[in-house]
Amino acid sequence: MxxxxxxxxxxxxxxxxxxxxxxxxxxxxxxxxxxxxxxGIYVNAMNSINDGDSSVAGNSVSSISGAGTGDxxxxxxxxxxxxxxxEHLKHIMMSKRPHRSQGKNARKRHCSLxxxxxxxxFAIREYVRLKVFPYIKMKKTGWNAFSTxxxxxxxxxIRRVCLKSxxxxxxxxxxxxxxxxxxxxxxxxxxxxxxxRQQLQCEYYFVYQL
Amino acid sequence: xxxxxxxxxxxxxxxxxLNNKLMFLSDTGRILVDFLLLDxxxxxxxxxxxxxxxxxxxxxxxxxxxxxxxxxFCVLYPGKTLLDKMTASDIAFxxxxxxxxxxxxxxxxxxxxxxxxxxxxxxxxxxxxxxxQPGTKLKAYEDGWTEEGVKYYDEMVRVVKGxxxxxxxxxxxKVHWKTYLRENRRSSFVHAAAAMGEGEDGDDGIEEQxxxxxxxxxxxxxxxxxxxxxx
Numbered sequence: 001m002x003x004x005x006x007x008x009x010x011x012x013x014x015x016x017x018x019x020x021x022x023x024x025x026x027x028x029x030x031x032x033x034x035x036x037x038x039x040g041i042y043v044n045a046m047n048s049i050n051d052g053d054s055s056v057a058g059n060s061v062s063s064i065s066g067a068g069t070g071d072x073x074x075x076x077x078x079x080x081x082x083x084x085x086x087e088h089l090k091h092i093m094m095s096k097r098p099h100r101s102q103g104k105n106a107r108k109r110h111c112s113l114x115x116x117x118x119x120x121x122f123a124i125r126e127y128v129r130l131k132v133f134p135y136i137k138m139k140k141t142g143w144n145a146f147s148t149x150x151x152x153x154x155x156x157x158i159r160r161v162c163l164k165s166x167x168x169x170x171x172x173x174x175x176x177x178x179x180x181x182x183x184x185x186x187x188x189x190x191x192x193x194x195x196x197r198q199q200l201q202c203e204y205y206f207v208y209q210l
Numbered sequence: 211x212x213x214x215x216x217x218x219x220x221x222x223x224x225x226x227x228l229n230n231k232l233m234f235l236s237d238t239g240r241i242l243v244d245f246l247l248l249d250x251x252x253x254x255x256x257x258x259x260x261x262x263x264x265x266x267x268x269x270x271x272x273x274x275x276x277x278x279x280x281x282x283f284c285v286l287y288p289g290k291t292l293l294d295k296m297t298a299s300d301i302a303f304x305x306x307x308x309x310x311x312x313x314x315x316x317x318x319x320x321x322x323x324x325x326x327x328x329x330x331x332x333x334x335x336x337x338x339x340x341x342x343q344p345g346t347k348l349k350a351y352e353d354g355w356t357e358e359g360v361k362y363y364d365e366m367v368r369v370v371k372g373x374x375x376x377x378x379x380x381x382x383x384k385v386h387w388k389t390y391l392r393e394n395r396r397s398s399f400v401h402a403a404a405a406m407g408e409g410e411d412g413d414d415g416i417e418e419q420x421x422x423x424x425x426x427x428x429x430x431x432x433x434x435x436x437x438x439x440x441x
Contacts, residue, residue, distance in 0.1 A: 131434060131436075132432070134297050134299065134300060135297055135299050135434055136299065136434075137300075137302075137303040138353065138360055139351065139353045142430060143430055144351055144430070146430075147430050149430075149431055151431045151433065152430045152431050153431075153432055156434075178351060179351075182351040185353070186353060192273060192274050192303075192304075192307065196273060196307050197311060197315050199231065200231065200232075201315065201318075201319055
């Protein structure tokens with residue numbers, strides 16, 4: 001009962017959220033000229049900023065409704081600003097981490113690939129699968145060293161990817177190319193070992209019988 | 211319950227079938243010893259002498275390429291067989307993997323057939339021969355093969371390349387491969403691909419075997435067939 005008495009009434013909550021929305025809007029982006037009240041679209045965008053997630057924009061419905069035309073340019077500007085702020089915050093959080101693990105599992109875990117990066121990874125994988133793996137099955141010590149020799153693994157892979165203008169080939173090879181090559185190579189060997197084990201245990205025969 | 215019953219029956223069938231695919235292991239734990247020790251001067255080989263090698267190619271080496279790739283290959287090169295597609299590296303790697311893991315796999319099969327009491331009392335003794343044991347912490351980007359395994363693989367690549375370079379002998383093996391297919395018909399792409407090549411000749415359009423490992427100076431440099439086209 002005590003707990004219930006401490007909860008403010010719904011009307012008060014609605015007022016408070018409206019004040020919050022207006023406050024955030026005022027602090028982040030300037031109001032449009034002319035003293036026009038923000039319409040539903042604006043408030044939805046502000047909600048998304050306040051929640052820190054642009055994907056939820058449109059879920060919350062503002063109690064403020066009024067006339068006013070939808071200014072798509074302004075909304076897109078707000079959304080873009082929100083996105084930039086999130087990116088900036090992400091970099092700050094990453095740099096603030098006291099200890100960043102460097103092992104193979106960390107490399108696998110902290111990856112978010114753009115479509116261009118995915119295309120590059122796919123190109124490397126296909127190259128390894130079709131051209132390299134039939135002739136080379138082992139990774140020798142020092143295979144991942146960067147070299148300018150045209151026969152080097154790194155140069156062969158880099159020729160097949162599209163690099164961004166601000167990324168050097170060496171940086172790309174160390175950060176992206178080496179893991180992609182290594183994973184593609186390991187997939188080939190490990191899947192073959194598993195197939196051979198299944199063949200020995202006759203699991204294929206077993207499955208076909210069912 | 212029905213599924214379990216079916217599973218048990220099929221496992222027994224599989225167990226019987228298993229004996230056909232187990233390769234003969236020598237005292238040193240190696241397979242295909244007689245075939246791999248053939249002199250370079252030998253140009254003729256009987257079907258019985260290379261039967262073990264052909265069985266190994268059929269059941270194990272063909273898994274390296276996969277049925278889809280094999281089907282694609284047989285459409286692209288109708289006159290070719292599996293022996294044309296597989297490289298020396300493929301065969302050497304298959305031998306290495308088989309010898310490496312066969313003891314462990316057989317031990318697992320043995321354990322599968324035990325009841326719970328027997329399984330608890332059983333002590334595992336089989337180890338991987340050329341690979342670090344499961345659970346060993348590896349450095350980033352390492353593949354886990356021991357130094358001995360890498361040396362053995364290089365040696366196998368050299369031996370198989372020698373056999374494949376002996377053209378009369380290799381052609382003879384290809385003829386026996388077709389005989390093998392006729393005698394062991396199965397509905398698989400391996401056999402379909404090989405059957406398409408029956409009675410046709412020609413080595414055009416096939417890439418030369420890789421020479422990786424022979425003239426390597428730096429480990430990050432690799433030699434692949436078609437390097438000239440690549441540049």
